[in-house]
Amino acid sequence: MSNFNSADIAAFKDVWVFCEQREGKLMPTDFELISKGRDLADELGVNLCGLLLGGEGIESAAKELGGYGADKVLVCESPLLAVYNTDAYAKVICDVIEELKPEAFLIGATNIGRDLGPRCAARLHTGLCADCTHLDVDVANYIQFLRESSTLDVDSQKWDMEDRNLKMTRPAFGGHLMATIICPRFRPCMATVRPGVMKKNVFDQAKADACEIVKPSFQLSESDLNTEVVEVVKAAKKLVDLIGADYIVSVGRGISKDVEGGIKLAEELADVLGGVVGGSRATIDSGWLSADHQVGQTGKTVHPKVYIALGISGAIQHKAGMQDSECIIAVNKNDTAPIFEIADYGICGDLFKVTPMLIEAIKAAKAAK
Amino acid sequence: MKIIVSIKQVPDTSGKVAVNPDGTLNRASMQTITNPDDMNALEAALKIKDATGCKVVVVTMGPPPAAGMLREALAMGADEAVLVSAREFGGSDTYATSQILAAAINKIGVEADDIVMCGRQAIDGDTAQVGPQIAEKLHLPQVTYAADIQKDGDTITVKRMLEDGYMTIKVKTPCLITCIKELNEPRYMSVGGVFEAYGKPMTTYDYEALKDDPLIDATTIGLKGSPTNIFKSFTPPQKGAGMMLEGADKATCEKLADILAKKHII
Numbered sequence: 001m002s003n004f005n006s007a008d009i010a011a012f013k014d015v016w017v018f019c020e021q022r023e024g025k026l027m028p029t030d031f032e033l034i035s036k037g038r039d040l041a042d043e044l045g046v047n048l049c050g051l052l053l054g055g056e057g058i059e060s061a062a063k064e065l066g067g068y069g070a071d072k073v074l075v076c077e078s079p080l081l082a083v084y085n086t087d088a089y090a091k092v093i094c095d096v097i098e099e100l101k102p103e104a105f106l107i108g109a110t111n112i113g114r115d116l117g118p119r120c121a122a123r124l125h126t127g128l129c130a131d132c133t134h135l136d137v138d139v140a141n142y143i144q145f146l147r148e149s150s151t152l153d154v155d156s157q158k159w160d161m162e163d164r165n166l167k168m169t170r171p172a173f174g175g176h177l178m179a180t181i182i183c184p185r186f187r188p189c190m191a192t193v194r195p196g197v198m199k200k201n202v203f204d205q206a207k208a209d210a211c212e213i214v215k216p217s218f219q220l221s222e223s224d225l226n227t228e229v230v231e232v233v234k235a236a237k238k239l240v241d242l243i244g245a246d247y248i249v250s251v252g253r254g255i256s257k258d259v260e261g262g263i264k265l266a267e268e269l270a271d272v273l274g275g276v277v278g279g280s281r282a283t284i285d286s287g288w289l290s291a292d293h294q295v296g297q298t299g300k301t302v303h304p305k306v307y308i309a310l311g312i313s314g315a316i317q318h319k320a321g322m323q324d325s326e327c328i329i330a331v332n333k334n335d336t337a338p339i340f341e342i343a344d345y346g347i348c349g350d351l352f353k354v355t356p357m358l359i360e361a362i363k364a365a366k367a368a369k
Numbered sequence: 370m371k372i373i374v375s376i377k378q379v380p381d382t383s384g385k386v387a388v389n390p391d392g393t394l395n396r397a398s399m400q401t402i403t404n405p406d407d408m409n410a411l412e413a414a415l416k417i418k419d420a421t422g423c424k425v426v427v428v429t430m431g432p433p434p435a436a437g438m439l440r441e442a443l444a445m446g447a448d449e450a451v452l453v454s455a456r457e458f459g460g461s462d463t464y465a466t467s468q469i470l471a472a473a474i475n476k477i478g479v480e481a482d483d484i485v486m487c488g489r490q491a492i493d494g495d496t497a498q499v500g501p502q503i504a505e506k507l508h509l510p511q512v513t514y515a516a517d518i519q520k521d522g523d524t525i526t527v528k529r530m531l532e533d534g535y536m537t538i539k540v541k542t543p544c545l546i547t548c549i550k551e552l553n554e555p556r557y558m559s560v561g562g563v564f565e566a567y568g569k570p571m572t573t574y575d576y577e578a579l580k581d582d583p584l585i586d587a588t589t590i591g592l593k594g595s596p597t598n599i600f601k602s603f604t605p606p607q608k609g610a611g612m613m614l615e616g617a618d619k620a621t622c623e624k625l626a627d628i629l630a631k632k633h634i635i
């Protein structure tokens with residue numbers, strides 16, 4: 001047994017980010033988390049390190065992380081790390097953490113990060129905040145965040161402005177409640193962070209060139225692995241997974257004058273957002289979409305980040321299935337359509353004219369990020 | 370052979386969610402249900418029972434009324450139920466929760482050909498952490514996000530979902546699997562099942578029953594043993610009546626895209 005003690009807070013320093021790769025390619029979340037990690041490391045006055053595990057040659061991908069703000073990247077290469085495996089990754093990561101002791105450790109809340117994070121936190125005896133959407137160290141920044149994003153009366157509360165704990169904020173109860181979690185007695189403070197939420201820095205080649213690559217020593221053998229990955233299959237087409245989807249573009253009877261064209265527009269918009277297509281019962285009853293697409297009281301209840309309703313009136317039975325979406329956008333040619341009562345953003349117009357322009361505008365906004 | 374299924378009673382967040390003025394959840398005003406993913410885990414276990422005749426044990430940690438949910442699981446076809454309930458266990462975060470559930474599962478006993486099943490994620494806490502953390506505490510291999518499970522002797526083949534596809538993973542028993550809704554369609558309780566449920570064994574593990582397990586320690590369970598604390602909880606500002614954008618032209622769409630980008634929604 002090592003003499004690692006997660007309660008010895010003073011022994012820990014630096015902010016680390018787990019940098020996930022699939023097939024040797026870095027994931028977009030890596031750059032988002034490195035960018036956020038940079039802010040946190042600056043607030044704490046410490047270094048920011050990426051931690052990259054992969055097959056032989058993965059080192060060549062590491063320097064790019066410097067361009068987004070990493071001072072150092074710790075690279076662990078082994079054929080056993082080429083494809084994600086819980087046992088192999090958890091062992092290497094925990095061993096390296098026990099040796100080098102970072103004070104904060106961020107992981108992307110991908111399907112892999114949410115498999116890995118809890119296993120490591122349990123082994124290290126520390127806390128893990130799940131699926132965070134906001135992170136602060138600095139108390140003044142945190143207060144400002146609460147002012148903008150909560151109904152709390154921050155001025156009537158007492159604040160310890162010297163508090164250096166990582167404040168990790170996350171939605172729970174399907175987004176009805178937000179909680180800020182701290183891990184005051186153990187290190188590292190660990191968080192999985194929701195993909196797509198943290199803003200990516202502008203890539204800086206000079207910083208990438210200056211980024212230091214370190215190869216910590218680690219032990220890993222075949223006998224450490226208790227599961228075998230037989231194959232990794234990429235989905236040819238996204239399955240219609242309304243409940244799990246972050247973005248849903250739904251169509252209603254408003255597409256009736258050109259059903260095929262309307263569905264095609266919805267598919268294009270969903271593709272741009274990385275989401276799926278849904279529909280009101282009117283579209284299912286008319287046979288335009290199959291039943292698995294139905295949103296509403298007798299269909300599916302969904303809580304996506306964004307729900308776009310194209311040509312849907314907003315009947316109570318439809319609202320019942322989508323009103324808890326985080327952001328609702330409605331396009332309808334009738335400005336008194338009830339859907340506008342619950343929409344965060346409404347556009348009164350013809351969906352066949354508006355949707356193509358919206359697709360272009362969102363493409364442009366995403367490209368500019 | 371047996372399958373231990375860890376199930377949680379949760380408030381039904383699909384309907385109206387009531388929040389108290391102080392930002393806490395008004396649980397009293399809400400219906401409770403069995404966590405949806407856990408229903409898929411139970412169904413997966415019952416399918417294996419149908420095929421092999423193995424035993425299915427359901428376990429939950431929660432207040433005494435959670436016994437009602439366990440009865441429903443027995444009525445669906447589970448053979449035994451264990452309620453883990455004690456004041457000392459209250460206020461646990463996922464680290465402490467998995468510590469306690471692992472101790473309970475140890476007491477039920479995990480043998481060479483057994484499987485432990487969990488849901489991927491509970492709809493209230495929403496962390497998806499308890500399954501992997503139980504696996505770590507029990508030193509079991511884990512496979513999360515299971516969308517298909519095939520059992521052949523002591524080898525389990527799992528279709529493990531990724532955002533952009535899936536992995537096929539082979540693992541030997543004993544192991545822990547977390548289940549997602551794509552796995553199956555949970556069965557209903559049958560009339561006969563409801564009748565039989567009252568004859569099936571239901572045991573309660575209190576603090577006394579588990580305190581000798583090395584995992585149970587005042588410093589690792591309950592509110593005091595939880596590494597994470599809730600620093601603040603709050604409700605997001607109420608949704609306004611919404612905002613009608615002016616016009617329906619290119620500029621309107623660009624304005625909307627810009628707002629969404631600035632708010633990190635896209």
Ligand SMILES: Cc1cc2nc3c(=O)[nH]c(=O)nc-3n(C[C@H](O)[C@H](O)[C@H](O)COP(=O)(O)OP(=O)(O)OC[C@H]3O[C@@H](n4cnc5c(N)ncnc54)[C@H](O)[C@@H]3O)c2cc1C
Nearest residue numbers: 252253254280281282296297298299311312313318333351
């Ligand atoms: C017991 C019960 C259960 C039900 N369950 C469900 C359910 O689960 N889900 C569900 O969706 N419904 C359900 N319904 C049906 C529901 O009451 C509505 O009839 C249905 O939602 C209407 O669908 P819609 O909005 O697509 O059509 P409509 O109400 O006909 O609305 C079409 C809208 O499109 C607009 N429009 C037309 N042309 C254009 C254009 N070119 N550009 C932009 N806008 C345009 C119109 O202004 C109108 O607002 C249920 C009903 C009952 C009684």
Ligand SMILES: Cc1cc2nc3c(=O)[nH]c(=O)nc-3n(C[C@H](O)[C@H](O)[C@H](O)COP(=O)(O)OP(=O)(O)OC[C@H]3O[C@@H](n4cnc5c(N)ncnc54)[C@H](O)[C@@H]3O)c2cc1C
Nearest residue numbers: 129130172430462463487488490491494495496497498499
């Ligand atoms: C607003 C809020 C935010 C929170 N955030 C965090 C956080 O970031 N980090 C943290 O460590 N804790 C957090 N907690 C505490 C956490 O929710 C509890 O520890 C909870 O008991 C277990 O976590 P979960 O609901 O997220 O379960 P999950 O980990 O999502 O559950 C996964 C599976 O584990 C099994 N399981 C979970 N709980 C039980 C149970 N009691 N009995 C039987 N099986 C069970 C079920 O099979 C379930 O499907 C938070 C609590 C609240 C109220």
